[in-house]
Amino acid sequence: MRVITYLAGVGLLGCATLVQAAGNPAEGKEKAAACGGCHGENGNGAAPIFPKLADQHASYLFKQLSDFKTQRRVEPTMNAMAEPLSEQDMHDIAAYYAAQPITAENGETNRLGEKLYRSGNPASGVPACTGCHSPEGAGNPQANFPQLHGQYAAYVEKTLHDFKAGERANAMMRTIAAKLSDAEISAVAEYVSTLK
Ligand code: HEC
Ligand code: HEC
Structure with missing residues (x-):
């Protein structure tokens, strides 16, 4: 509708x-x-x-x-x-x-998060996040894939757990989050927060 x-x-x-x-x-x-x-x-x-x-x-x-x-x-x-x-x-x-500028989060690049974001995890079937959220975390407005760069790690972590638990709607993200370990969720959340 x-x-x-x-x-x-x-x-x-x-x-x-x-x-x-x-x-x-x-x-x-x-x-x-x-x-x-x-x-x-x-x-x-x-x-x-x-x-x-x-x-x-x-x-x-x-x-x-x-x-x-x-x-x-x-x-x-x-x-x-x-x-x-x-x-x-x-x-x-x-x-x-x-139309408002985003304030970036500073911090060291989380290497595990970076690897997961760019290459996924072939062993557990997690796709690369870049495929939808873009290499810079800019997302894709036409497809409604949100921008992730600079987002607070605490919020990203919480929302990935919500997808994983089936508490936040969205079939694509639920399927992906279900395959992420808690350690991968923390790592990728930290990574996107420092992505510019
Ligand atoms: C097949 C496309 C696709 C892939 C691959 C993908 N996402 Fe998403 N992602 C989406 C869509 C679509 C949404 C928006 C869901 C909605 O509308 O609520 C989303 C939303 C999110 C959100 C919520 C953002 C917010 O502001 O609340 C986070 C965080 C996220 N994705 C992280 C990831 C991570 C980390 C990966 C890689 C492990 C990943 N995504 C891979 C499609 C994808
Ligand atoms: C009392 C605190 C509070 C107020 C006031 C509030 N929000 Fe929120 N908002 C939140 C929280 C907490 C979340 C995260 C929800 C979750 O975890 O799913 C959120 C999430 C959102 C999101 C989703 C962001 C994303 O990346 O997916 C949007 C959009 C939003 N709020 C817009 C608004 C707007 C517009 C207003 C005013 C009309 C508003 N909020 C007022 C606390 C608030």
Whole structure:
């Protein structure tokens, strides 16, 4: 249904980049006033448990807010925050955060994490993360593969455990996370946080 609405929207606007056309960052900044306490005023996360939203693809941010609203993605705080948002609010907020610069995390490159990210683990059947999230961790907005570079390691670790336990929806990531050991999860989380 969402796909049909999306395609209809693209047709209507005669525009290939619906999200850019639909979201108003200035409006989004005002609508995001209630988000700053946790995600930071510019989307760089007030603490490592609050994911950075800055510089993330607007299409991905919009999808997550929709998923929280419909409780496809279950997390009580965010389910409550997304509940009152309209589709236009979500587009505007997504456009605002997508336009903010992300603050990189400094630290040594985690070598085990780097190996896993770039080559996967052939022995356990884990694919390389680069295939979808790109070598620089920039993701792919068309395919809705999120950007990972600079994200807090604590959040990445938590969300990979959620995929692994089947607590966060997404067939692709559940299948991959199910094959990751706890040590691999910590290593790759640390690696992406320092990826620039
Ligand atoms: C009380 C703290 C809090 C507030 C306020 C809050 N969030 Fe969140 N947000 C979180 C937490 C915690 C998570 C991680 C959820 C999880 O672990 O799945 C999150 C996750 C998200 C994500 C998913 C990020 C990703 O990388 O997948 C988005 C998007 C988001 N929040 C947007 C918002 C917006 C927009 C608002 C304001 C309308 C908001 N949040 C307000 C705590 C908060
Ligand atoms: C086949 C494509 C694919 C591969 C390969 C892949 N991912 Fe993902 N990943 C996705 C998709 C799609 C999502 C978005 C899920 C959603 O919409 O909730 C995602 C989401 C994530 C997230 C959540 C980001 C956030 O902000 O909440 C993390 C972390 C992640 N992937 C890490 C990895 C790691 C680490 C690897 C390699 C071991 C990997 N992914 C390999 C497709 C992939």
